[in-house]
Each structure stands twice: as C-alpha cells, then as structure tokens.
Amino acid sequence: MTVLSKNKGMNITALNQGSHFVDLNGVHLHYRVKGNGPLLFVVSPGWGIGSLYLQRGLDFLTERFRVVFVDTRGSGLSKRPSDPAMMGSSQMADDLDALRSHLGLSTIVLLGHSNGGAIALSFAQRYAERVSKLILIDSQLFGFSAAEDTHRFLSTRAENPDYSSAVNLAHHFFSGKGKPPRNDDELTEFVGNILALYLNNPGKNLATARQQLSDKPISFYAFGSQNAADAAAQNDQTVLLHLIKAPVLIVSGRHDWICPIAVAERMHAGIKNSTLEIFEESGHLPWIEEPTKFHSKIVNFLSC
Incomplete structure (x- = not known):
C-alpha cells in the first residue's frame, strides 16, 4: 500500500486530516481524510447519499490506515457539474484519477460499496495500472442484471x-x-x-x-442525473473485467436484495486475481451485521 511520506511528488498538505476541496474536471470536489497509516481511498456511491455513512461504518479502518473518503460529484459536499449529462459513473471514475494525480500518487488502493463499487470497478478498468488493490463490497455491476x-x-x-x-x-x-x-x-x-x-x-x-x-x-439531483447518464452510456462492465490486474477482494452478503450474490459471483468469475468472501448472515451492509468477520477480512486483505 502507499505509505504517507515525503515521497517526491506527493502532495502532503492535501492529505492532512480533515475536509478538503479541490477543483477537478470542472467540479468542486470534496474529500475527507481520517486516520493514520497507509493510504486507502473510499469512494461514495454516485446517487446522492455521499460518503458520511461510510465514514461511520468503516471508521474502524482509520485506526490502521489514512482513509480518503471521496464524495462523488453532486453528492455529499461535492458540487454539481454544469451539465447533468456529466453525472455518469464513468465521469466519477475519472474524478478519482484526477484526484490521484492532484495528490501526486502513482497508484491508489480503492474501496467501493454498492454503486460506489461500480465506480471503483470503472476506475480499475479505465486505469488498470493506477490501482494496486481493489475492494468491492456488495457492488453493482453495469451490464449484469440479477432482477430475478x-x-x-x-x-x-x-x-x-x-x-x-x-x-x-x-x-x-x-x-x-x-x-x-x-x-x-x-x-x-x-x-x-x-x-x-x-x-x-x-x-x-x-x-x-x-x-x-x-x-x-x-441529493435527488444526483439520484436522477446519475441514473439518466448511466442509462444513456449503456456501459457493460462485464466485458472489461479481464482488464483488472490488481488483487481484488469481493465481499457479498448472502441476503443482499439490491446487489444479489449472483453479481459478486459474476465479478469473481471475470476477474482472474480476485477473492470472493460471502457473508452468510448479512444483507447489503455486512459491516453492520457481521462486524467481526468483516473487519478481519478487510484488514487482512489490505495488510498482506
């Protein structure tokens, strides 16, 4: 993992504890830095909920890692783009890469939950050499339906x-x-x-x-705009899963209704260097329902 140090090119000030704002790709983007240790990026879903729930639910990670919680464009404290058509998950993945560059990092370790997982997956597909590890928690997968x-x-x-x-x-x-x-x-x-x-x-x-x-x-704006932008893009992530080279941990609750376990199994089948961990007593929020196992699996993956 990337360790916070005075490496050449790293923007140390921009990784200080607390809230930060930066103009990237035409958007005033917000991220919050918490904790100390190796760097871990956590991206919020793009449909308007922001990263605060992840700051709360994943706070245990800040005891071992310096966690960068990113509010996607139009969500949380991040501002909207001038054109709602630019609210797609692919644009949000591009924002992550712009933030990586702004911080002076060659690679990042990235975690995404739900639709945030689809954004993280898009980043890993678009910028395969710039992600060193990837964690997908009850992730969405564009192009694969588990509606039944x-x-x-x-x-x-x-x-x-x-x-x-x-x-x-x-x-x-x-x-x-x-x-x-x-x-x-x-x-x-x-x-x-x-x-x-x-x-x-x-x-x-x-x-x-x-x-x-x-x-x-x-944010109702983010909810409607992201859905519309992603529908127009007709993005199929299933055909690009083979592009991901970094180690990937896929976490899925057995009883997830919105991102059923079949989604996780499809990702696992398509990503060669992936591990699938099924949480038998969880739905969409395994850190709440099986916290001890969840903490152990996440920390072990990040630490090895």
Whole structure:
C-alpha cells in the first residue's frame, strides 16, 4: 500500500486530516481524510447519499490506515457539474484519477460499496495500472442484471412483518405505480422507509443502519442525473473485467436484495486475481451485521 511520506511528488498538505476541496474536471470536489497509516481511498456511491455513512461504518479502518473518503460529484459536499449529462459513473471514475494525480500518487488502493463499487470497478478498468488493490463490497455491476433474484427476495419477504411495508413500497416504486420521490426530503424518507430490505436481520440491526444512513438529505439531483447518464452510456462492465490486474477482494452478503450474490459471483468469475468472501448472515451492509468477520477480512486483505 502507499505509505504517507515525503515521497517526491506527493502532495502532503492535501492529505492532512480533515475536509478538503479541490477543483477537478470542472467540479468542486470534496474529500475527507481520517486516520493514520497507509493510504486507502473510499469512494461514495454516485446517487446522492455521499460518503458520511461510510465514514461511520468503516471508521474502524482509520485506526490502521489514512482513509480518503471521496464524495462523488453532486453528492455529499461535492458540487454539481454544469451539465447533468456529466453525472455518469464513468465521469466519477475519472474524478478519482484526477484526484490521484492532484495528490501526486502513482497508484491508489480503492474501496467501493454498492454503486460506489461500480465506480471503483470503472476506475480499475479505465486505469488498470493506477490501482494496486481493489475492494468491492456488495457492488453493482453495469451490464449484469440479477432482477430475478431481487424479485425472489421481495416475494419471499412480503409476508414477514419486519419487511412487509418496505416490500410494498419497493414494489410500488419499481412498478411505477407509486408516487416517486420529487425532492431531497422525499428521497431521503423513501430510502429510510425501505432500509429494512438492506438487512438480513432488521429486528437487530435496523437502528444501527438508521444511525449510519438516515440523518442527511440525499441529493435527488444526483439520484436522477446519475441514473439518466448511466442509462444513456449503456456501459457493460462485464466485458472489461479481464482488464483488472490488481488483487481484488469481493465481499457479498448472502441476503443482499439490491446487489444479489449472483453479481459478486459474476465479478469473481471475470476477474482472474480476485477473492470472493460471502457473508452468510448479512444483507447489503455486512459491516453492520457481521462486524467481526468483516473487519478481519478487510484488514487482512489490505495488510498482506
């Protein structure tokens, strides 16, 4: 891993603890640096939630690593591009490379969760020589659909009182029958109301999930703009998986409804130098549901 030191070309000041803003690719981008040790980059999903939930859930990493939490364009404290068509996941991957260059780093170690995983994957495909390790946690994979698995998950939990209201809302949203969110507050409320679906054991873990994910408005602009930009790009990441040369750790919760385990298995099959770790008691948020195992697997991979 890249160790923070006075290596020639490294922008030490830009890696000091705290919040930083930098103008890259026409966007005022925000990132926060926490912890000490080898450098690790964590990229937020691009649909508006920002990196704060990752700063909370992955805080254990700051005990061993200097973690750079990146808010993607239009999310968190990062600003929007002038053209919403430039809100695609590929542009967000390009922002990561621009940040890498700004910091004077030849390579980075990168972690992404959910759609952040797809952004990290895009970076590793576009800039294969500039990533030294990659961690994909319950990651999305453009070009691969596991919609049948998602439908099966919702159907089997429709009568379960821990999930039933969330299942109903999700069905209405995906079918277009319900009133879609129209602003930040409505989108944030919607995500909070379906949060149980992201957990294998909401009775035990929903309060923690709400603590980590639910107190900041989610950007409706980013949600709509990223989805539209990615749909227009028709990006198929499955055909480029072979381009990734760095060691990759793929983490998947057995009970993930939004990025089912079939997605992780497809990535593992396509990335030669990859390891797949399945978390049998987790949904989409394994650091909440199986924290001891999660901490161990992540730290061991980063340290070897």
